[in-house]
Amino acid sequence: MVFLFNIFYQFGDSLAFLLLAAIGLAVIFGMMKIINLAHGEFITVGAYGTVVSGKVLNLPLPIAMAFGVLITIIFGLILEKFIIRYLYGRPLDSVVATWGISLIVSQSFLVIFGPSYEGLQTPMGNFQLGEFSYSEYRIFLIFFALFLLMLLYYLFMKTSFGTLARATIENPSISSSMGVDVKNIYTTTFAIGAGLAGVTGALYAPTMTIVPSIGQAFIVSAFITVVTAGASPFIGLVPAAAFLGTVQTTVTFFFKSTIGLIAILCAVILIIRYLPNGFSGLILKKKSK
Amino acid sequence: MKKILIFLLSSFFMFFSNLQAADTIKLGILEDETGNFAIAVVPKIHAYELAVKEINANGGVLGKQLEIVRYDTQSDNRRFQEFARRLIKKDKVDVVFGAFSSASRESIRGIMEKNKMLYFYNNQYEGGVCSKTTFMTGAVPEQQFSTLVPWMMEKYGKNVYTIAADYNFGQISAEWVRQIVKEAGGTMVGEEFIPLDVSQYSQTIQKIQKAKPDVLMTLLVGAKQASFYEQQASAGLGIPMATSINVGQAYEHRRFAPPALENMYVTVNYIQEVHEVIKSGEFHDKSKDYVKRFRALYPNEPYINMESANAYNAIYMYAKAVEKAGTTDTMKVVSALESGITQDGPSGVVTMDPKSHHGSHTIFLVRVGKGHTVTIPKIWKDIQPYWLGDNGCDLANKADYSQYTPSNPPKN
Numbered sequence: 205m206v207f208l209f210n211i212f213y214q215f216g217d218s219l220a221f222l223l224l225a226a227i228g229l230a231v232i233f234g235m236m237k238i239i240n241l242a243h244g245e246f247i248t249v250g251a252y253g254t255v256v257s258g259k260v261l262n263l264p265l266p267i268a269m270a271f272g273v274l275i276t277i278i279f280g281l282i283l284e285k286f287i288i289r290y291l292y293g294r295p296l297d298s299v300v301a302t303w304g305i306s307l308i309v310s311q312s313f314l315v316i317f318g319p320s321y322e323g324l325q326t327p328m329g330n331f332q333l334g335e336f337s338y339s340e341y342r343i344f345l346i347f348f349a350l351f352l353l354m355l356l357y358y359l360f361m362k363t364s365f366g367t368l369a370r371a372t373i374e375n376p377s378i379s380s381s382m383g384v385d386v387k388n389i390y391t392t393t394f395a396i397g398a399g400l401a402g403v404t405g406a407l408y409a410p411t412m413t414i415v416p417s418i419g420q421a422f423i424v425s426a427f428i429t430v431v432t433a434g435a436s437p438f439i440g441l442v443p444a445a446a447f448l449g450t451v452q453t454t455v456t457f458f459f460k461s462t463i464g465l466i467a468i469l470c471a472v473i474l475i476i477r478y479l480p481n482g483f484s485g486l487i488l489k490k491k492s493k
Numbered sequence: 494m495k496k497i498l499i500f501l502l503s504s505f506f507m508f509f510s511n512l513q514a515a516d517t518i519k520l521g522i523l524e525d526e527t528g529n530f531a532i533a534v535v536p537k538i539h540a541y542e543l544a545v546k547e548i549n550a551n552g553g554v555l556g557k558q559l560e561i562v563r564y565d566t567q568s569d570n571r572r573f574q575e576f577a578r579r580l581i582k583k584d585k586v587d588v589v590f591g592a593f594s595s596a597s598r599e600s601i602r603g604i605m606e607k608n609k610m611l612y613f614y615n616n617q618y619e620g621g622v623c624s625k626t627t628f629m630t631g632a633v634p635e636q637q638f639s640t641l642v643p644w645m646m647e648k649y650g651k652n653v654y655t656i657a658a659d660y661n662f663g664q665i666s667a668e669w670v671r672q673i674v675k676e677a678g679g680t681m682v683g684e685e686f687i688p689l690d691v692s693q694y695s696q697t698i699q700k701i702q703k704a705k706p707d708v709l710m711t712l713l714v715g716a717k718q719a720s721f722y723e724q725q726a727s728a729g730l731g732i733p734m735a736t737s738i739n740v741g742q743a744y745e746h747r748r749f750a751p752p753a754l755e756n757m758y759v760t761v762n763y764i765q766e767v768h769e770v771i772k773s774g775e776f777h778d779k780s781k782d783y784v785k786r787f788r789a790l791y792p793n794e795p796y797i798n799m800e801s802a803n804a805y806n807a808i809y810m811y812a813k814a815v816e817k818a819g820t821t822d823t824m825k826v827v828s829a830l831e832s833g834i835t836q837d838g839p840s841g842v843v844t845m846d847p848k849s850h851h852g853s854h855t856i857f858l859v860r861v862g863k864g865h866t867v868t869i870p871k872i873w874k875d876i877q878p879y880w881l882g883d884n885g886c887d888l889a890n891k892a893d894y895s896q897y898t899p900s901n902p903p904k905n
Contacts, residue, residue, distance in 0.1 A: 214696050319535065325750040338728060339724070413720050461697070462686065
């Protein structure tokens with residue numbers, strides 16, 4: 205029983221991290237095809253927004269988190285309006301531009317807030333099961349990550365906004381001629397992606413050291429999860445994160461963290477070699493049969 | 494025409510800057526002002542500046558002013574190598590101070606040795622560097638671990654678990670812990686090496702719980718690995734932790750919300766709380782005086798850490814040695830440093846060991862308690878860096894340029 209729960213906890217923890225790392229990028233890169241190297245900095249903005257507003261305004265944690273997300277959305281909107289807007293359909297240029305943005309943002313945080321900022325305490329408590337004890341907040345993160353993904357799936361697959369957004373990104377000129385406000389759709393979709401990265405930053409802020417490079421802890425996991433998820437990220441994200449999480453926890457369990465990290469990267473190489481369309485490609489192919 | 498003018502002007506300036514250079518002693522400094530290690534390193538940089546200002550205000554060394562040539566190495570080993578070469582070839586400095594991580598030290602030590610450049614590494618580290626032109630002012634394992642580990646085992650029990658950063662510092666430090674635990678009759682119940690990029694620790698925490706240690710040695714490095722402490726507290730791990738690196742370098746007890754570091758023990762050769770915890774006597778007075786002078790120059794320094802004291806001592810030791818040698822010639826200054834130079838620093842007298850080129854230290858055992866308040870349950874006075882010397886490293890009589898470990902000691 206305890207053994208099974210341990211497996212659930214370790215696997216779930218890894219799954220939650222991969223899902224939350226990737227969720228904002230799934231919209232901006234997976235859907236909109238902007239290779240956003242500043243994804244980590246969006247997470248940084250969310251984390252700092254949460255911690256700084258929590259400390260300075262003395263807000264309770266959930267409100268501080270909402271504040272952090274809001275700041276990230278505003279940050280995303282400003283970037284979209286002045287820079288990203290001109291890069292749709294130019295993936296290689298977006299790499300250079302977002303890389304520049306990421307450098308500017310992380311250095312600005314260093315200049316403004318210094319090399320580190322006092323952290324928050326992890327909310328909720330812990331509980332004991334046999335000889336093990338567990339953080340309740342970590343378990344909350346697992347369920348919240350899954351809930352967030354379901355919400356996102358619903359938004360982009362079941363609502364009329366979602367249909368318009370997918371249509372716009374598939375073919376902007378036809379959508380535009382059909383009377384869709386293309387600019388507006390792009391801006392909103394980008395803001396949602398930024399906001400989701402902000403959610404990740406806000407959620408992990410109380411569990412990590414608050415430094416200007418905090419977002420970089422997520423960026424590799426984010427890209428490998430979105431890439432393995434494939435062309436339709438909302439379908440592929442959960443199986444991709446589940447697969448990578450399983451590889452990592454199993455290998456780390458039997459060997460050590462270093463080998464776990466190597467294993468996850470090898471797994472990604474195998475996936476893009478044998479499943480070039482990722483997990484969503486596999487699922488959609490089965491469906492169409 | 495324009496090009497010729499620019500050439501003339503620039504050679505004119507170069508001529509004058511070279512002239513000026515002859516009047517100063519140039520100290521090259523390579524430290525990570527930004528990047529992963531910046532938190533712990535910025536106080537070091539300020540301590541160099543403080544020592545240089547004080548020495549210059551007292552008339553300099555050999556009648557010359559000290560001049561700092563400093564580059565931000567950005568916690569990046571390639572920058573270290575690039576700037577090390579620049580300091581030697583272009584800036585023509587007389588001595589180099591710097592490096593935080595052992596990886597960065599090893600990335601430049603070879604360059605220093607090849608160019609016969611005097612080099613001071615001013616950081617606690619995994620020990621074992623036996624090099625004719627290199628001097629170490631920070632604490633080493635025989636100073637930090639052979640005090641800390643037996644004390645912890647006596648107080649809490651004999652089963653020890655180590656988690657360590659997966660590079661030369663962590664690997665060799667863990668080897669030291671293994672050896673000291675064995676010598677003290679304890680058992681290693683587990684050991685895990687963690688890559689510097691890892692920031693999530695649920696699995697590590699469960700592995701530790703399964704092994705049920707009495708003492709947890711945490712040899713974690715950098716901002717990402719520091720996330721372990723918050724995560725172990727929120728999981729309710731509750732095992733006393735012991736380390737040689739936290740608190741004394743990146744002041745985690747001030748930066749993290751309690752109870753992340755509660756019940757952690759650290760051996761340091763200095764921290765700014767020394768005079769707040771110890772109410773009177775030599776250590777109180779020296780620490781208070783140092784903090785006062787430091788704050789006069791840098792009033793907004795968040796924390797004055799142990800590496801700042803090591804950096805401060807290094808500049809003074811160099812200045813004394815140059816004064817004694819009467820020149821900045823590397824080998825002559827090395828001989829002067831090997832004559833048993835002492836420096837009365839922020840935590841008392843530090844003596845340079847001629848055999849190993851390491852400094853002696855006062856070691857304070859720091860405990861982080863409830864609400865992250867600091868106490869000092871034990872002080873070991875004048876702990877010598879004995880290991881290299883005992884094992885055959887004798888730099889004053891025999892040049893060497895190697896790093897040794899307990900499993901790979903110097904060959905006699």
